[in-house]
Amino acid sequence: MRDDNISNKIINTMISNQADRFALRTRIIADNVGITIHQARYYLEKLRKNNIVERTTKGRGRKITWLLNN
Known part of the structure; x- marks a missing residue:
C-alpha cells in the first residue's frame, strides 16, 4: 500500500470512530x-x-491514544 492510502485509511477509521x-x-x-x-x-x-492528529497521552510505557484535530 502507498503511504497516502494508509494515511487516508487511518483518517477514515478515526472519523468513523x-x-x-x-x-x-x-x-x-x-x-x-x-x-x-x-x-x-x-x-x-x-x-x-x-x-492532523494529536497524541493525547504522554509518558513512557503508557498506551498511546490519538484524537483528530478540528
Whole structure:
C-alpha cells in the first residue's frame, strides 16, 4: 500500500470512530486499518507532524491514544 492510502485509511477509521471526540488507542487504529501497531504508530506520527492528529497521552510505557484535530 502507498503511504497516502494508509494515511487516508487511518483518517477514515478515526472519523468513523468519532476520534474528534473520543481518543483511540494505536492498537484499535492498527486493527481497523489492517496494519501492525508499529506501522500505525509510524503513520500517526507523520499525521501528527502535519497537525492532523494529536497524541493525547504522554509518558513512557503508557498506551498511546490519538484524537483528530478540528
